[in-house]
Amino acid sequence: MRRWLWHGAGLISVALGVIGMALPIVPTVPFMLLAAFCFARGNPALEARILADPRFGPPIRAWRERRAIGRKAKIAATLGLGGSAVIGLVALPLPWAAVPLIVALVCGGFILTRPDA
CATH class of the missing domain: 1.20.5 (Single alpha-helices involved in coiled-coils or other helix-helix interfaces)
Structure with missing residues (x-):
């Protein structure tokens, strides 16, 4: 049951991140960071897809490894x-x-x- 909650939270975060790509007032990368966090607990395959993405993977990895922002x-x-x-x-x-x-x-x-x- 908890895995489904994490998975659902990750999907909502991805949806908000996608909305943020179109609306300048909604941040994209923080929602993708949250999605990767949720997917790590609910769906590791989707976490791997986000980390492999050329647009979102590098900032997420930089944050996880060094707490760095571009x-x-x-x-x-x-x-x-x-x-x-x-x-x-x-x-x-x-x-x-x-x-x-x-x-x-x-x-x-x-x-x-x-x-x-």
């Missing part, structure tokens, strides 16, 4: 977080304007302190 991904994430923080500061009233800024600082700080893949 330089381009870091730049894109930082720019996205910064843009969201600026939009929040302009469009939201206080104190809500601080929420995107705090999220950007915390998440951006985490991302920028990871080694380069």
Whole structure:
């Protein structure tokens, strides 16, 4: 029963990752990382397929082996977080304007302190 739950969670994560390929506000690689994590417990064959994929395999392996994030991904994430923080500061009233800024600082700080893949 647990294997089916892990398998189902992996399939949902893949679906969200695929949606993220079309929608710029939804991250793709974190959902594929989650899918690989779930499939490792529920369906190792699907985990192997994700790891063998030329698009998703390298960032997943880099994260698993060294907790590393690629330089381009870091730049894109930082720019996205910064843009969201600026939009929040302009469009939201206080104190809500601080929420995107705090999220950007915390998440951006985490991302920028990871080694380069």
